Amino acid sequence: MYQIKTYNAIAPAGLNTFSAEYALNQSDQPDAYLIRSVNLHHETLPTSLKVIARAGAGVNNIPLDQATANGTAVFNTPGSNANAVKELIIGLLIVASRHLMAAASYSAKHTEADVSQRTEHDKTQFNGSELTGKTLAVIGLGHVGSLVANAALNLGMNVIGYDPYLSADAAWNIAKQVQRAATLTDAVKHADFVTVHVPKNPDTLNLLNAEAFAAMPAGVQLFNYSRLGIVDNTAALAAIAAHHIAHYYTDFGEPQLADNPDVTVTPHIGGSTLEAEVNGATQAARTIMTYLETGNVHAAINLPDLNVPFNAAYRFTIIHQNVPNMVSQITAKLAAANLNITTMANAAKHQTAYTIIDVDDLQQPQHAQLIDELTKIPAVIRVRLLQQD
Numbered sequence: 001m002y003q004i005k006t007y008n009a010i011a012p013a014g015l016n017t018f019s020a021e022y023a024l025n026q027s028d029q030p031d032a033y034l035i036r037s038v039n040l041h042h043e044t045l046p047t048s049l050k051v052i053a054r055a056g057a058g059v060n061n062i063p064l065d066q067a068t069a070n071g072t073a074v075f076n077t078p079g080s081n082a083n084a085v086k087e088l089i090i091g092l093l094i095v096a097s098r099h100l101m102a103a104a105s106y107s108a109k110h111t112e113a114d115v116s117q118r119t120e121h122d123k124t125q126f127n128g129s130e131l132t133g134k135t136l137a138v139i140g141l142g143h144v145g146s147l148v149a150n151a152a153l154n155l156g157m158n159v160i161g162y163d164p165y166l167s168a169d170a171a172w173n174i175a176k177q178v179q180r181a182a183t184l185t186d187a188v189k190h191a192d193f194v195t196v197h198v199p200k201n202p203d204t205l206n207l208l209n210a211e212a213f214a215a216m217p218a219g220v221q222l223f224n225y226s227r228l229g230i231v232d233n234t235a236a237l238a239a240i241a242a243h244h245i246a247h248y249y250t251d252f253g254e255p256q257l258a259d260n261p262d263v264t265v266t267p268h269i270g271g272s273t274l275e276a277e278v279n280g281a282t283q284a285a286r287t288i289m290t291y292l293e294t295g296n297v298h299a300a301i302n303l304p305d306l307n308v309p310f311n312a313a314y315r316f317t318i319i320h321q322n323v324p325n326m327v328s329q330i331t332a333k334l335a336a337a338n339l340n341i342t343t344m345a346n347a348a349k350h351q352t353a354y355t356i357i358d359v360d361d362l363q364q365p366q367h368a369q370l371i372d373e374l375t376k377i378p379a380v381i382r383v384r385l386l387q388q389d
């Protein structure tokens with residue numbers, strides 16, 4: 001029985017994906033965590049923990065170095081909530097261009113019975129503009145950014161994208177009318193609206209800063225539905241005070257953003273739709289089951305891809321440092337135990353490597369002994385022995 005510990009509100013439909021082999025019991029010796037945005041940076045990951053699946057996109061809440069050193073695979077659920085964020089950004093573009101927040105708060109203040117004459121007089125202050133023909137800069141063209149860019153095109157907007165690390169797969173999803181900018185400054189210099197959809201990491205901290213704001217035309221409206229810290233909020237507030245940024249919409253509040261009429265803060269709801277939560281939880285549950293039952297890896301954050309059909313009776317999965325002579329040391333242990341390897345695969349990602357070895361004739365007394373011997377090889381991080389049902 002595998003033990004699953006959950007954090008945050010995980011959609012029940014996703015949890016129901018787990019087979020009867022899985023216990024959702026908040027065990028203190030879990031095999032897997034299924035999480036959303038919980039901050040794990042102050043936790044010591046238990047040695048039992050083989051996998052963390054993040055239902056959602058951002059993994060900046062997970063201590064990746066600690067996870068890798070612990071031999072814990074980390075996965076997210078790419079794209080599971082991208083449509084939810086896209087729809088919110090499109091909604092906010094309309095909110096922004098039609099001054100809907102200010103218009104609604106005007107109406108909330110003026111509730112007198114004969115209000116119609118007054119509103120007919122006052123409403124000109126809420127005159128908006130249309131999105132068609134306006135320019136949107138999209139910073140980061142991954143799962144969310146590509147959907148936002150394509151939807152904005154469909155609204156008749158000019159769309160400029162900036163993503164120096166765009167994967168070939170992601171590029172296929174972007175309409176050819178989305179113009180590619182070579183630099184962030186080029187992307188934003190004619191923008192009426194700028195929206196950012198990048199992961200939070202050391203390279204993206206303060207990606208949108210005073211220099212980027214200075215490159216934007218006066219009157220620009222800014223959206224940060226990525227993470228706190230990707231927009232330099234102090235610089236954004238200065239640009240707002242100078243009437244350079246007209247309005248700033250963000251999903252990530254902090255005290256300095258409070259009580260500013262030109263800032264709208266939502267409570268991290270970009271991915272909070274029923275559909276996205278079910279998608280993310282279901283995808284995360286499937287990822288956990290595949291990894292625990294087969295050791296196969298597809299699109300982990302901290303392990304290389306390795307997919308080998310599990311047809312043998314037994315499988316060793318070995319996470320180790322990416323250093324020379326590992327495979328020879330591993331196979332030597334199996335040869336010494338007189339085991340015939342039916343399949344072997346190895347791959348590396350950055351400092352970490354992963355080896356899968358399938359064998360058929362393994363006797364019960366050898367199980368613990370071989371796990372122990374393989375684990376003792378210097379630079380081996382975690383050994384698992386999987387058994388075919």
Ligand SMILES: NC(=O)C1=CN([C@@H]2O[C@H](COP(=O)(O)OP(=O)(O)OC[C@H]3O[C@@H](n4cnc5c(N)ncnc54)[C@H](O)[C@@H]3O)[C@@H](O)[C@H]2O)C=CC1
Nearest residue numbers: 057058140141142143144163165166197198199226270271
């Ligand atoms: N507000 C919310 O509830 C949600 C927030 N997010 C946030 O949005 C981020 C993006 O989500 P996805 O599009 O699903 O991720 P993704 O991984 O599919 O796309 C991120 C894109 O950013 C690009 N990128 C990375 N560094 C860059 C840089 N310095 N300049 C320009 N582009 C850069 C990458 O090449 C990639 O194409 C997540 O990491 C998460 O932090 C995602 C979903 C919901």
Ligand SMILES: O=C(O)C(=O)COP(=O)(O)O
Nearest residue numbers: 036037056057058271272
């Ligand atoms: O997927 C993401 O990166 C998000 O920010 C969504 O977070 P949540 O699952 O709503 O806690």
